[in-house]
Amino acid sequence: MSKILKKEKNVVTLEFTVSPEEFENAVNKAYLKIKNSINVQGFRKGKAPRHIIEKKYGKSIFYDDALDFAVQEEYPKAVAEHNLDVIDSPKVNVEKFEEGQDIVISAEVEVMPEVELCEYKGIEVEKTEIKVTDEDVERELKAIQEKNARIVEVSDRAVQNGDFLTIDYAGFVGEEQFEGGTAENQSLEIGSNTFIPGFEEQLIGKNKDEEAEINVTFPEEYHSEELKGKAAIFKVKIHEIKTKELPAIDDEFAKDISEFDTLEELKADTKSNLEKKAADQAKIANDNNVITKIVNESKVDVPEVLITREIDYLGRNYEQQFRQQGFAGKEYDDIIKNFVDQYKEGARSQAEFNVKAELVLEAIIKKEEIKVTEEETAEEVAKVAESYQVEADRLEAFKQSILESSRAYIEETLQKRKVIDMLVAGAVFVEPKVQEAAAEEEK
Known part of the structure; x- marks a missing residue:
């Protein structure tokens, strides 16, 4: 038998009882659970009868586990009796415990809160409209143009922003070459900001097969402790300069990338x-x-x-x-x-x-x-x-x-x-x- 003692917002305090007979069953479960861990002289481990263990250690040796078993048995019944939608583990407290009498237990538990619904039928909402403009169409065509660009090699001019380079480089702090600062045939897009700040900009104006020294300072937040905030020199050789060649957006472009003629x-x-x-x-x-x-x-x-x-x-x-x-x-x-x-x-x-x-x-x-x-x-x-x-x-x-x-x-x-x-x-x-x-x- 159980009852609700109080309910505040979504916290409910239940009270339920465990009869002497139910507690006796729980004590027996506790005995079966822990008997193998108790040593009693004259008995093999795990073979001592319950009354012998109780005589040696006192009846209360089983009570903590027995109460756990009793709560596991009776608490779900109390929850079901009051049709509670529980969302968290209960805080359990033994209110009254006397041998031979009903044990009184309280459980404070959080349940699903009550919802006070607004008048949702016919609710007024500002309408969202997304209009497609000619500028949107042009932007989409430019994106398609970018996807269909060709990367072609350049031999008659110096490096410009947006070019794609193939380079070798070696990094030095002072006279000492540092670990992880060397690469061969490395690809680099100028303006992508994938290298250390200042590195890419200094390659603008350089030519194919030219060697250059690039001066940079590593950021204070750099991932390598040894290089944070340090000045460094990169010796760079440019092997290739390539650029992106965009197709003209015209009828031929339409024919090449779609099923349309114009x-x-x-x-x-x-x-x-x-x-x-x-x-x-x-x-x-x-x-x-x-x-x-x-x-x-x-x-x-x-x-x-x-x-x-x-x-x-x-x-x-x-x-x-x-x-x-x-x-x-x-x-x-x-x-x-x-x-x-x-x-x-x-x-x-x-x-x-x-x-x-x-x-x-x-x-x-x-x-x-x-x-x-x-x-x-x-x-x-x-x-x-x-x-x-x-x-x-x-x-x-x-x-x-x-x-x-x-x-x-x-x-x-x-x-x-x-x-x-x-x-x-x-x-x-x-x-x-x-x-x-x-x-x-x-x-």
Whole structure:
């Protein structure tokens, strides 16, 4: 039997009892757990009867473990009895303990907070529109032009900004050549700022086969302790000078890079594609605007434990991004940990919003009784299976394995998708107020 003693915000204090019979069972479990670690003269280790151990060490030798067993048995029953949605481990306290009587135990536990939803149906949201301009089209064509550029060798002029060089170099601090400062046939794009500050600029005006001495000073934040802030000289030889040759943006260009015969056709198609992307981006922005406004206007005390978990989750994702970029060795562990720790320090507001959004959407799903059908689940499973390109003879078995391992996640994802679609469909989109404000300023 259990009861709720008090409830403050999302913290509930439960009280439940353990009968003498239930505690006796728990004591016996404790005996079986620890008997192998107790030495009693005259008995092989682990073979001493319970009453002999109790006589030698006292009955209380089993009580701590027995109370743990009793709580593990009775606490979940109390939670289920009061239909509590628990989000953290309980703080347990023994309130009354007398042999032969009911043991009284209290448990303080955090539960999911109540959500006070705003009036989300018909909520007004400023509409996001992304317009594609002629400048956008020109920018896209220039990007395509860059991708189709040829790198050609130059022999009749000196190095210019933007050129691609092949060089040998050797670095010296004083008269001593330093480790890691030497390379042969190294590629370098002038203006890329990939070398030490000042290095690339000093190669401008030099010629092919010319040798030059480049004077630089290593930054104070340089990764090598031996070189931080040190003046150095690099002896450089230029083997090749190459430049980027861009094709003219004309009808021939259109024919070379597309199925179109004229530049005008290519421009029209480019604009159409940009408008489709803009429409997709605007939809995502408008969906986010609706959800953000509903979340911000709803009220909920976000539990600290959920914020902490979300910060840890965001940190793990951030670390994974580094690992996927190739920073996988042990030599990167300390560097990545430092970046992740810094990221987590600034991630609190995002984590708090993420948790609040989750709680608000779950509350709306519950209120609107949004369900997912078997057909919808099966359709989503089919899409997931298709993305893996599984052989036809293994497809059904693969779908079944997805259902068995990920049904809850898939259904939850579909529920959220449906609730977001419902909220966006019910929103009223209005023109941004910026234009009105600007008009007032003109007056």
